Amino acid sequence: MHVGDGGLGDDDFQLALFVCYELHYQGFEDVEDRWEWHPWLLGARAVLEERFEEALARAVARPSLDGPKGVRRALNELTAADAGPSVSTFLARHADRGQFREFVVHRSIYHLKEADPHTWAIPRLRGAAKAALVEIQADEYGGGRPERMHSELFRATMRGLGLDDSYGAYLGQVPGITLAVSNAMSLFGLHRRLRGALAGHLAALEMTSSLPNRRYATGLRRLGGDDDAARFYDEHVQADAVHEQIAAHDLCANLAAGEPALARDILYGAACALELERLWAGHVLGRWEQGVTSLAEAPAAKVPAREGCDAASKR
Template sequence: MIAQDMIAAGAALQDRTPDGAPQVFDLRIDHAALSDHPSRQIVRHVQQELLMRTYQNRFVLLPQVDAPGSVVQMLHDRYDPKATHALDGYRAALEEALIEPVVNDLRPGIAGQGVEDYIAGMLDGIRKCPPSAFLTWLEGVPQGEPYYRNFLIQSSADLLAEASASAMGVIGEFGAPQSALFRILIDEFGYGTHDKKHSVLFRDTLRGFGLNTEYNGYWPIFDTEALHLHNVIHYLFQSPRNLFRQIGFLLYAETSYQVSTGQHYRYLKRHHPQVDGTYFGEHAHIDIHHSDMVINEVVKPLVARFGAEVGTEVILGAELTRLAFAAADRHALAVCQAFEAARLDGAATFAAPLHDASGQALVTPDTAERHDGKVQVGGMGLLHKAADFAAFPAGSTGRLHVDV
């Protein structure tokens, strides 16, 4: 997809975002950054932004705080059928550029694997995996809160509407496995009790760190790798052709979450006992059951009915998920380590992110030398000189700081 197409798409999204629009109705992307010799990292970031906007076309969103004007008109404008159809038109090309090459690279390595052997190996690998490298590193950092705050912000791209993507995988009619998947979905939505809905529990954790709880509230400081992870999830669930790969996502995610969320729950108890960590504690408990349900009530019956090709698709979805999670974890740690190195050198300062960083210029490591001034890096703080951002890993993004 060429830059001119993305510029046109971004201009249309900007035109659909009125001044003062609630953050959930703010559709803008960084298309202006493409107009003057865009770098490879700038292009990839804007591609990820645009792909996420196509996926958000199908989310029902309302602001948490009432905004001036007619909410009916806002919905009509936000979901205008011609405009949403035009935006959807970019999706296939973006998926082909950003996600499908990874899928194609995975195919040779999983050819001939049986799904039962894969599941046994996956379960054993997750049980034996070392503790989170990010949390292990954080244990040794004297001031860890800004780094954990950044982790929460980057995660919020998905978790503030948790399970909305996977909800698209349970509509239709496909037998008893559908009912098992729906029971998992009900749990994610708090089994009908709003205060127990997982996205609401995550908001409680965000409030403990003084963070914005509005969906898309931190859109300007989502980095490229965070957007990529959440786009992979949507790629799987927004097309029925990926049904068995969706199940592979759930197989890996529900199994790994029971371990990773337990680690985060214990970390919060040790270092931030005043913060409500119920979100993580709930997952550590309930995902044990979800993993068993996916294996025994979904994967095994479908493979028994339709054969080994279904198992191959399940493995493909699980492996795509594993790679996306691992890449996001490595990146999250590398960004925090780069900021900590700059801080120890006196080149960076902790600072809470603005609740609205829209309108501030996008900076990537391969464009850092083009800018002067300070750069806000995620939820961590400020680099004193933009040029120092060149030392950060690819996929990092910053915003040219504007004093307010």
């Protein structure tokens, strides 16, 4: 089996791993559901995962930690020290509508199944840490209201930008580093031994989300987006300001207190989230600085059904 060198930005490698993981989510219409647990496929996936873990280990040093009691402080220091390139600032001030559409295409790979990877940890935790994760995830899934699920709010953003909001529509257009961002969540989520890393990963996302989402909303409205399109970002400004406290203290600090052996894994998961985001942002902004698309090709606007029928009749 040859699917590239296993690097974080290797397009073929990351796509192969993503496809393996996707069988645990929505799957594929032309793939039998039994393949989810097929021994051969799991064996192949294990080879890919080993390479992926090695690539992460090369890119991300394990943060030092005095002891389990220092997890919350260490998370605060780790996220505060993050100085990666700011896609959100560029989108708020300078991006054109095409670039904002590209950004949304990248994010659709995760946001259309938002929260699902981290939910894998719920049955693997206990006590206060478990309750904290459930509290966060309940908000992510709309508190019982389907139309308030964050994945559904993101679909409204996609429709507002004329993008195809169907699940996985742009999988073939995103680069390997975009898939690596999602693959890290699935790797941590699908392995019980990595539950600490998954908790830390979630904490890093929540602790660095509120301000960027405010900028995304600002940028989208600057480009003519309406309230329905911007609601996904507005929601995260408020929700994540609360979630960051729950994730850092109630989830991660309690998990480290109850299972001290996981303390360094928590910080490592957070560091992985930040580093992958930095690499992804570097790719996107680097391409835009060169005046070229950050995708394999520019996304086409979604044509309304009636217009599509009329256009077809004229050909």
